[in-house]
Amino acid sequence: MKLTRPFTLRHLLILVAALVWTGACAVVDHPTTPHRALAPSVSSWSEVFARPPVIEHEAIVSARWNVPLSGMLDLDDPRAKAAGKTDAPTEIVLPVHVLRHPEHGVFIIDTGVTNPVVSFGLAELAFDYPIEIVDPIESILARETLPFGGALLTHFHLDHVLGLPGLPDGAPIYIGPGEMAARSLQNAATRSIFSEVVSGHGPFREWQRGSAVRIGPIEAAVDVFGDGSLWALFMPGHTAGSMAFVAHTTSGPKMFAGDTSHTRWGFENGVTPGTYSADRAENAESLLQLKALEAAVPEIEVFPGHEL
């Protein structure tokens, strides 16, 4: 069969322009509601960690995965080059940090993975590497005896929200400012999966930078429970609304960096993530704040986003 009008370079350019126009979409259309923080009860990290700790912390591997190192580490950074870092599939974990507060119940930082065929099957289709389930979120929560308090998302990337369908109905879910509204081309590919993981959940509670305070080297933080035991830190850069968390736990001070640093090497050497970060310069500023906090509180245990 002969084409009456051949497909020319001009047609191709029009097609690409149309795809770019329609493809730069929001992560997913899901409502958020502003979450106003309580007034902080302390004003310095030394005051925070001088109080008797009440939160119990457990770090759990929910899944294992492989991703290219170039996504998680800026391989163009001179420090990465000097260390001989090159791109290769790299094994990572998808952690869930369980925080048990005697009054407020069980909170989790990120959600790991759930085990239903549908969302997991879609997730597998979306990536070059399959995710290996180790401990799905349903099993993690079934072991808890305190009531479920909520999920604290470090950010809305797929490898942090695949456990959302396994959370109890009506579970409070907390997210950083502007995270759900960020628009990118990449979102077009993952939008249907995101729609699936959020379906059935109510509006996400969005941290408000306007109600945050400066505490030590951290420019903006909120005292989650108003008792100084858990802090949500605004760390934009990896994504617009990336958050990190600091907890005063019975096993010492802990910092949960999220993907402000995926790797321990990146954190220790101050090298930002690579292609996975939306704004590397902003990410670098946030990472500097976290490193300054570690310097100020040397006993703090740092958990990067994808290593335990």
Ligand SMILES: [Zn+2]
């Ligand atoms: Zn991640």
